[in-house]
Amino acid sequence: MSLQIYLAGKLVPQEQAVVSVFDHGLLYGDGVFEGIRVYGGKVFLEKEHIVRLYESAHSIRLQIPITPDEMIQAVRDTVAANNIVDGYVRLVVTRGAGTLGIDPARTSNPQVIIIADTISLYPKEFYDNGLKLVTASTIRNHSGALSPRIKSLNYLNNIMAKIEGADAGTVEALMLNHKGEVAECTGDNIFIVKGGVLKTPPPDAGILEGLTRNAVMKLARDAGIEVREAPMVRHDIFIADECFLTGTAAEVIAVVSLDGRTIGSGKPGPVTAKLLDLFRQRTRA
Structure with missing residues (x-):
C-alpha cells in the first residue's frame, strides 16, 4: 500500500x-x-x-x-x-x-x-561503539548571508560537507564557522563533556538551534549537570572527556574520535549514556 x-x-x-x-x-x-x-x-x-x-x-x-x-x-x-x-x-x-x-x-x-x-536509524553498534568524525573543509554558511535559524530547503552547504565525510569513511562530519570555531555537524548539533560540565556552541556560532539539542540541555540541567553554551575550537573536542551529537534522527549518539584523535577513553562515556537514557525516557513517556 x-x-x-x-x-x-x-x-x-x-x-x-x-x-x-x-x-x-x-x-x-x-x-x-x-x-x-x-x-x-x-x-x-x-x-x-x-x-x-x-x-x-x-x-x-x-x-x-x-x-x-x-x-x-x-x-x-x-x-x-x-x-x-x-x-x-x-x-x-x-x-x-x-x-x-x-x-x-x-x-x-x-x-x-x-x-x-518509517525511519532508518543509525545501527545499534554505532550507539554501542560511538562515531568517528572528520572536519570538513566546507565551512558553515556565514550567518550574515543566511541566518542558520532558518531551516530552509537549501541544504547544499550541509550536503557538501556530508560528501567530505563519506569520502573519508565517516557517517558525519564536523563543520566550522568562518572564524574557525566549531559550529555543528552536517545534520546534528555537537556537545562535549569536560570536567563534568556539558558544553555546546552558542547560537551565534552559526548553528541551527536543534529542538533535540534544547531538549537534551533541559534534561541535563534537570539532572543537575552544569550546561554552558560557549565558543569552541577543535582542540576543545580533542581534549574532551566525552563528545556526542544530538539530532531528530540520531537522538543522542557518542563521538569517540575526531580527525584521528581519540576522544576520552575512545568509548561512549557515562554522561552520554545517561542523557541518551533520559532522552529515550522522555520520548516514550
Whole structure:
C-alpha cells in the first residue's frame, strides 16, 4: 500500500503527490521544512516544530496558506493515515510555482507537503561503539548571508560537507564557522563533556538551534549537570572527556574520535549514556 501524502489540503497516494516543475522550492530551494519524530504514535515536540516552521517562513516572507493549528492537525492526520507508530515526518512548505526568474513576487500557490514514514536509524553498534568524525573543509554558511535559524530547503552547504565525510569513511562530519570555531555537524548539533560540565556552541556560532539539542540541555540541567553554551575550537573536542551529537534522527549518539584523535577513553562515556537514557525516557513517556 502506497504512502498517503498530504498535499494541497488533502491526502493523496504518493504516486499522485506531484508539484509543478516551476515550483521555486525545486528551482531555487525556496522554502522551509521540518523533520519531526513520532514515538508511540505521538508527534514529538509538535508545537515547537510548528513554531519554528512558521518563524522560518516569516523570516523569508513566505506566507503559509494554513494556520499553525491546522498544520498540527494535518501532521496528525498524515501520521494516522499511514499507521505510523515510530517514524518520521517531513514537513515542507515551498514558495509555489512561478517563472524561471528568482522573483518571488511571480510565484503563487505555496505548497504544503507532509510525508509520514518509517525511519532508518543509525545501527545499534554505532550507539554501542560511538562515531568517528572528520572536519570538513566546507565551512558553515556565514550567518550574515543566511541566518542558520532558518531551516530552509537549501541544504547544499550541509550536503557538501556530508560528501567530505563519506569520502573519508565517516557517517558525519564536523563543520566550522568562518572564524574557525566549531559550529555543528552536517545534520546534528555537537556537545562535549569536560570536567563534568556539558558544553555546546552558542547560537551565534552559526548553528541551527536543534529542538533535540534544547531538549537534551533541559534534561541535563534537570539532572543537575552544569550546561554552558560557549565558543569552541577543535582542540576543545580533542581534549574532551566525552563528545556526542544530538539530532531528530540520531537522538543522542557518542563521538569517540575526531580527525584521528581519540576522544576520552575512545568509548561512549557515562554522561552520554545517561542523557541518551533520559532522552529515550522522555520520548516514550
